[in-house]
Amino acid sequence: MPKHAPEQRYLLIGFLLVLLGALGFAAKAILIKLAYAVSPDVDALALISLRMLFSLPFFLLASVWHNRKQSKEESSLTAKQWFLVGLLGLMGYYFASYLDFLGLQYISAGLERMILFLYPTFVAVFSALFNKRAINSRTLIALSLSYAGMALVFIEHLSWETDAVWLGSGLVLGSSVIFAFFVMGSAMMTRTMGSGRFTAYSMSIACVVTISHFVAARGIEFWHLPVEVYRLAFIMAVFSTVLPSFFLNAGIRRIGAGSASIVSTTGPIITLVLAHFLLDEAITQTQLLGTALVLIGVYVVSRAKA
Template sequence: MPSQPQSDATAQSGHDTSADAAPSPAAKPVVGSALTIVLMATIALAMKGLLAKFVYATGMTVDGLLLLRFMIAMPFFWLGVYLFGKSRPGERKMKPVDIGWGALYGGLFFAAALFDFTAVSLIDVTVSRIVLFTFPAVVMILEVIHKRRLPPVRQVICFVITYVGLMLVLAPDGVGAVSDDLWVGAAWAFGSALTYALYLYFGQRMITVIGSMHFAALINTMAGICMIIYQLIMQRPLNLNVDGVLWTAAISMFCTVIPFFLLYEGIRRIGATQASLISLSGPAMTFFAAWMFLGEVLTIEQFFGFVVVTLGVASLKNKVTLSGLGRLLARPFASGGKP
């Protein structure tokens, strides 16, 4: 496969220059609006696992949900490109080399989606979200490996804190008390975190080359093709039904098409590393929604683990203080929502 297309030096170091460097006063409104965009996407994506539970309650399978989700979302992604992608800054027509890299990243995204929805079918939404939430830590590890440099001591401490919290969530009463189903479900969720981190970290450069809208349409199309091939090989039951189709349509539009356009646009502006940090609010939103609509609850030990994971991930790029966490979440609103 030919080498991945790259933009200028700024694009090649996307998250380094845009996420880590101090923005100039003129750039603050752009950064603020980008963080708002990513936060809105995070809210929508946080509802995905919750709605999936309603789909499974109708009898539809994971394969049925995924296949239908990609098929419904695919034309709307390309409609968005046709209506809005031609005149947007940074958007360009795709070349053959883009198709090749899109197939690779689309395959990673398909794997992440398959692992994620399988995890949700096996364990509570809240627990699966907390495990998946470790993907920013994986993104940081990939950054260390990719740049061939040892991480700062503070980041090592944050990794340890994050996964100690994760073990508190999975095994509050000790490892021996964890059921096999929970371990299996958690393994699927972590597999999703790993593949999603790979796709997000390495795919961000392609966003700067072809634009966020073209990238979203291309990746989801390739993931949909992967799903079709997977289904033809596995030939598993889909169990399609009217109620399940309606819930899946909601997932496709409100938890896929709209948030993906928002997320990729945010990544185009501020990079994957910074964008992944905003996702720290996702598990909290999912926890609240799962408690309200599904009756899921965490034990005191699990809730403490949830807090530890959240602070650990937040501290990967920010010093370990609650005030720092508050400033991060407040940044999207600092510019008064100006575009």
């Protein structure tokens, strides 16, 4: 066997892990739309709370595991670090997720995924503003392509749907902006505490806060919905929340953030295909063109950032 065969296998596993993570995240919007279609009693708060309720045991177990394997070189988190982990967890997995779930009550899964996938462009813009540095011409062209592609897709959806598309798109855009801030903050935290540990802790906190929100608003009655809703929520928790989070982290460790960003661009394409076959959402030439422009722009920005 050639000496480089183990290394190739290691990289191949990394690519597969990132691809599986992208597939899981891409399926989330489809599962949400399917759950909304089951019963009019299903809303964003109920669905995101069920998702977090089913996810919490997995992330608590991961948190315990990370504590047990913590080496002597890894010091315990300070009060400031715990605050930042909690704040970022709420930003990325509570506020951003809640806005995303709300938005999907009004717009298609394909449009939602396109808007959400713009977050790397917001990271590039915000990073330039905070660091007081100019955006180079290559990144400017990439940003222009992404926003032009998004405009094409959005304008086409305006011709299909009611005024609710403005509300839904605005909610998902807010989610994308908040998630961009989360990504910027999490990049700093993962350097000091590791990506797996950060994911386990921040997701556990977000799960507890989301469930507490539901209990404060509606009490402890979680079991008044059709069985199909719980089945979809459990699938979403396991295959579109828990596993993708750790698959992506493991994949990035093997192939690097730059290569992972390339593989992750398959996400919106997967969502479009799944939405077409499972939700009967149309795929048009304008939508394909807009999607291609967004993906090209995000790819260039992500490579430059990496």
